[in-house]
Amino acid sequence: MSIMDHNGGSVIAMVGKDCVAIASDLRLGDRALSISSNFQRIFPITDRIYVGLPGLGTDVATLRERFRFRVNMYTIKEEREIEPETFAHLVSSTLYEHRFGPYFIEPVMAGMSKTPSGGYKPFIAATDLIGCLNFAKDFVVAGTASSKLYGVAEGLWEPDLEPEDLFETISQTLLNAADRDAFSGWGAIVHIITKDKIITRTLKGRMD
Amino acid sequence: MARRYDSRTTIFSPEGRLYQIEYAMEAISHAGTVLGVLAKDGVVLAAEKKVTGKLLDLSSAKDGGYGGSGEKIYLLNSNVIGGVAGLTADANSLVNYARTAAQRHLLQYNEDIPVELLAQRLCDMKQGYTQFGGLRPFGVSLLYAGYDPHYQFQLYHSDPSGNYSGWKATCIGANNGTAQSLLKQEYKDDILVKDAIGLVLRTMSKTMDSTTLNSEKLEFAVLTLDPETKRPNAKIYRPAEIDALLLSEGLTKQDDDTEMKAT
Amino acid sequence: MPGMVSMTQPIQQSFNPYTENGGTILAIAGADFTVIAGDTRQSEGYSIQTRYAPKVFRLTDKAVLAVNGFAADGNMFVKKVRQRLEWYRHAHAKDMPIRAIARLIQTMLYARRFFPYYVYNILGGIEEDGTGAVYSFDPVGSYEREACRAAGAAQSLVQPFLDNQIYFKNQTPAAGTAFPKHLPLSTVLPLVIDSFTSATERHIEVGDGLEIYVVLARNSTALAGLQSLRGVQEVTGTNDGERVFVIRRDLKKD
Numbered sequence: 001m002s003i004m005d006h007n008g009g010s011v012i013a014m015v016g017k018d019c020v021a022i023a024s025d026l027r028l029g030d031r032a033l034s035i036s037s038n039f040q041r042i043f044p045i046t047d048r049i050y051v052g053l054p055g056l057g058t059d060v061a062t063l064r065e066r067f068r069f070r071v072n073m074y075t076i077k078e079e080r081e082i083e084p085e086t087f088a089h090l091v092s093s094t095l096y097e098h099r100f101g102p103y104f105i106e107p108v109m110a111g112m113s114k115t116p117s118g119g120y121k122p123f124i125a126a127t128d129l130i131g132c133l134n135f136a137k138d139f140v141v142a143g144t145a146s147s148k149l150y151g152v153a154e155g156l157w158e159p160d161l162e163p164e165d166l167f168e169t170i171s172q173t174l175l176n177a178a179d180r181d182a183f184s185g186w187g188a189i190v191h192i193i194t195k196d197k198i199i200t201r202t203l204k205g206r207m208d
Numbered sequence: 209m210a211r212r213y214d215s216r217t218t219i220f221s222p223e224g225r226l227y228q229i230e231y232a233m234e235a236i237s238h239a240g241t242v243l244g245v246l247a248k249d250g251v252v253l254a255a256e257k258k259v260t261g262k263l264l265d266l267s268s269a270k271d272g273g274y275g276g277s278g279e280k281i282y283l284l285n286s287n288v289i290g291g292v293a294g295l296t297a298d299a300n301s302l303v304n305y306a307r308t309a310a311q312r313h314l315l316q317y318n319e320d321i322p323v324e325l326l327a328q329r330l331c332d333m334k335q336g337y338t339q340f341g342g343l344r345p346f347g348v349s350l351l352y353a354g355y356d357p358h359y360q361f362q363l364y365h366s367d368p369s370g371n372y373s374g375w376k377a378t379c380i381g382a383n384n385g386t387a388q389s390l391l392k393q394e395y396k397d398d399i400l401v402k403d404a405i406g407l408v409l410r411t412m413s414k415t416m417d418s419t420t421l422n423s424e425k426l427e428f429a430v431l432t433l434d435p436e437t438k439r440p441n442a443k444i445y446r447p448a449e450i451d452a453l454l455l456s457e458g459l460t461k462q463d464d465d466t467e468m469k470a471t
Numbered sequence: 472m473p474g475m476v477s478m479t480q481p482i483q484q485s486f487n488p489y490t491e492n493g494g495t496i497l498a499i500a501g502a503d504f505t506v507i508a509g510d511t512r513q514s515e516g517y518s519i520q521t522r523y524a525p526k527v528f529r530l531t532d533k534a535v536l537a538v539n540g541f542a543a544d545g546n547m548f549v550k551k552v553r554q555r556l557e558w559y560r561h562a563h564a565k566d567m568p569i570r571a572i573a574r575l576i577q578t579m580l581y582a583r584r585f586f587p588y589y590v591y592n593i594l595g596g597i598e599e600d601g602t603g604a605v606y607s608f609d610p611v612g613s614y615e616r617e618a619c620r621a622a623g624a625a626q627s628l629v630q631p632f633l634d635n636q637i638y639f640k641n642q643t644p645a646a647g648t649a650f651p652k653h654l655p656l657s658t659v660l661p662l663v664i665d666s667f668t669s670a671t672e673r674h675i676e677v678g679d680g681l682e683i684y685v686v687l688a689r690n691s692t693a694l695a696g697l698q699s700l701r702g703v704q705e706v707t708g709t710n711d712g713e714r715v716f717v718i719r720r721d722l723k724k725d
């Protein structure tokens with residue numbers, strides 16, 4: 001079995017009107033045996049950047065702490081918070097450092113980036129396990145249910161969804177895709193990020 | 209007289225001294241003063257800037273970042289503020305090392321680095337420069353104002369030799385002797401931060417070289433504990449906040465000329 | 472040296488009788504109609520063999536078979552099924568009812584249990600009681616009647632979308648209301664087209680063209696709406712009352 005499928009789990013991020021959403025399931029398994037139904041794989045980097053880390057569980061924890069190290073160093077030296085695009089490149093270079101012995105994670109990022117005029121613009125990005133960046137305009141997906149997430153997202157997403165509508169769209173995408181994947185599910189969590197607040201909700205879904 | 213024994217750090221003089229280290233401390237005695245006072249509920253740091261002038265671009269200190277012009281007082285970690293006296297370039301290198309050391313500890317133990325441990329990390333490195341490699345020591349003394357859950361608020365001082373000690377109140381840089389004796393007289397064990405601020409500013413005003421006591425010459429920082437979250441709160445004051453503080457303490461000193469014109 | 476193979480171990484060479492020709496099919500059952508659709512691209516690896524190779528075939532006025540997987544096996548299988556249906560017509564003087572065709576397909580597939588037809592079949596049409604029916608099969612004959620099913624290269628993309636839109640999975644109806652058990656043709660056709668355009672976007676083996684077969688029961692309410700669409704072609708063979716139509720659309724060619 002592929003190492004990326006060992007623990008299971010999936011993440012998706014979507015762009016809305018002046019907002020972004022990022023969501024993941026909560027399952028952690030040992031191949032076919034499900035172990036945890038509250039395994040967090042989405043973490044805040046700043047008030048306005050969240051990163052989702054689907055893939056091998058031990059690497060989820062390790063990468064989360066490595067990014068914390070590097071972002072702390074960035075913040076303390078630059079005396080300002082890191083911007084989403086910059087963080088995306090930080091993720092890419094951190095992964096490429098291990099080009100020939102990679103972390104088994106395909107990160108997904110969502111955030112709000114500052115514009116020159118002082119406003120905020122929605123931002124999403126994803127990389128493969130060795131750091132190839134993808135700056136999509138609509139949505140990015142990763143994890144064991146990625147092909148299912150692509151299918152449902154392509155069918156349900158439309159541009160300029162308001163935060164509450166984006167929440168419904170990303171939730172339905174995640175739930176229906178995870179229900180067709182044996183290794184994803186067992187609970188789900190969604191974060192909606194706007195320029196001044198973040199709303200987090202857990203979803204009621206099938207627990208099988 | 210001692211010429212043959214001072215060009216290499218790794219050599220003792222016949223009198224048993226390491227001259228390079230002593231020369232480093234001599235360099236520091238000409239640098240801007242840094243003062244630190246430990247209180248029951250926090251630590252206060254103040255420093256005299258030597259690099260000033262109208263042409264200096266301080267726009268980043270005014271609005272962005274953490275305050276502080278980046279000459280004397282630095283944020284080392286969320287729970288430790290450092291004050292430096294000596295060669296600024298050497299200080300930058302040490303501050304960078306301290307910040308990395310703090311993150312390495314966080315990565316390994318998932319906790320903020322204990323203050324004394326951070327001081328030890330830096331001192332271990334500094335001592336190495338006095339014994340191996342034939343490289344000159346760092347011409348910097350540091351004050352570490354920090355908090356950890358084990359020993360609460362602490363204040364440490366380290367010098368180029370790689371030695372360090374813990375203090376209730378101390379001073380490094382120019383006029384540190386004067387400041388030290390002033391602190392010895394006025395310091396009380398159970399002092400609170402709000403009084404420590406006053407003590408620090410009064411002592412600075414008496415020992416600083418310059419005639420003016422304002423945000424142009426002064427850097428100021430306070431480390432306290434947030435009452436709700438129980439986490440350390442490091443605050444490096446912006447120029448406008450320093451001026452406001454001096455005003456509230458009644459210490460706004462003007463040029464002698466302006467003072468005379470007023471009276 | 473590059474290209475030189477180690478001569479210590481012999482390497483057994485063999486002929487692989489199967490290959491994958493890509494493509495995707497889908498079928499949805501309504502109250503008095505069934506829709507069976509498939510894209511028209513046939514590929515092998517990164518190459519496109521043809522932009523128009525039909526995968527959906529009319530068996531009778533009540534049954535349409537879609538075949539996907541290994542095209543050679545698919546095409547041959549359809550020929551064999553049609554032959555059996557013709558023998559049945561000669562022997563019984565009537566068309567095979569769809570549930571019988573489904574069972575027939577199972578036995579035909581299982582007969583080749585140890586050298587299977589590499590095809591995923593979906594049979595769609597009108598049941599004896601006039602309701603829409605969809606039967607889906609695996610390559611060795613396991614089958615089941617369902618309301619909707621997607622198969623082929625983009626099955627993992629399309630099926631969860633259909634779960635959500637046809638079965639209303641993970642959705643709760645507004646208080647006091649209930650979700651409909653069957654959707655009208657006017658809702659189903661756009662869902663089919665959207666499923667294929669979405670699959671074409673994200674899967675390289677799907678694209679070029681879309682062929683949708685619509686089988687209507689006698690006196691189906693969907694008839695009026697159908698005839699007003701553009702490019703609708705009738706392919707009904709008999710006058711028994713059931714009607715079969717074909718709708719063709721383009722899909723992206725990249």
